[in-house]
């Protein structure tokens with residue numbers, strides 16, 4: 043995410059950080075490079091100009107703090123200004139006092155509205171809300187089927203009715219939400235290649251009927267300034283309440299993320315970071331600024347771990363380890379928990395690039411290997427999973443065949459499992475035992 047911008051800014055700041063004394067010449071040279079880095083990242087040129095002027099002014103005018111070197115102080119100014127550019131903290135969703143809360147998702151064609159409707163519904167469900175989804179895209183054949191399929195996959199209801207009238211569909215969906223007691227209605231709308239009056243009029247009319255609590259513009263971050271322009275146009279025409287920036291996982295430049303708030307006055311509320319339904323995150327400007335500048339993001343990591351790792355099951359796991367009855371089945375569950383946190387490489391990247399864990403972010407993780415491990419354990423009988431010691435040569439061969447893996451892979455897995463058991467016993471036996479229980483982190 044934003045890798046190329048990140049690398050460039052880090053290079054400029056690294057040179058500065060080393061300086062014991064900073065002159066105006068140093069700062070001007072750095073500002074020139076920052077300006078180029080931001081322009082190359084496709085940040086709106088006006089935004090770049092203002093940003094550089096502010097950073098320069100603050101860097102020069104600042105009293106030197108005893109705890110920071112002048113170079114570090116410039117890094118702090120850049121970090122603070124970058125945070126400001128990305129948005130303001132605490133811009134979450136507004137929920138209606140009289141349910142259902144209505145959330146309208148709008149945007150250009152292919153920006154990710156339908157997928158994001160599903161992701162957001164899943165996110166809200168995890169917050170203990172009861173979402174209902176509906177598509178009013180009557181123009182693209184199969185558009186409504188697409189949402190219905192997503193609904194089945196994530197097990198969240200989708201309101202369906204045989205009608206070609208968007209206004210009637212959303213009206214009926216609202217009635218259904220009220221009657222059945224869904225507290226949030228998510229409305230997926232049709233996209234257009236370009237903004238056209240017909241679409242805007244339709245969205246305005248839907249707005250008049252539904253009185254949405256949130257109108258979220260879904261924009262593709264990889265389209266850079268086009269995404270910013272769409273946010274501006276939709277905001278002027280129908281009034282939006284926030285932005286969801288999708289496909290951030292593929293955006294190395296960051297021009298949209300860094301320009302949207304300044305250009306439109308609207309905050310980014312969520313970012314899409316992958317194709318999986320779990321790949322939607324509330325947007326935190328300070329953490330993103332930290333991530334761009336390579337300061338790590340342990341906070342995000344902890345939040346993610348807390349959300350996915352079920353505390354109770356972690357406690358049970360600990361008991362099992364202590365009683366020495368941690369089976370291959372448990373091993374598989376642990377792997378599944380880790381995988382639910384999202385692609386491992388993404389998680390590892392959130393570790394700070396300095397300190398005891400430095401280097402971990404660059405670790406290569408083979409997702410395919412995890413899939414193979416799961417397949418191997420799935421090919422074992424229940425008894426084998428309980429008592430790994432009975433897995434002899436012929437059983438290993440059968441398991442390898444059943445999982446489409448080699449016998450070497452099966453052997454390797456059994457070795458890994460054995461090591462994990464030993465490591466866990468050592469950890470829980472020592473002082474870490476108590477802390478592990480509290481932190482409930484998968485081994």
Ligand SMILES: Nc1nc2c(ncn2[C@@H]2O[C@H](COP(=O)(O)OP(=O)(O)OP(=O)(O)O)[C@@H](O)[C@H]2O)c(=O)[nH]1
Pocket residue numbers: 149150151152153154155156157158179182185231232233234288289290291292313314315316317321
């Ligand atoms: N990598 C990645 N892909 C995404 C993300 N969000 C959406 N996509 C993909 O983008 C493509 C288009 O998504 P849709 O949800 O169909 O977009 P839409 O805005 O509903 O499209 P229309 O209804 O045709 O206007 C799909 O292939 C999605 O999987 C994301 O955050 N990351």
Ligand SMILES: [Mg+2]
Pocket residue numbers: 155156157179185230231233
């Ligand atoms: Mg769609």
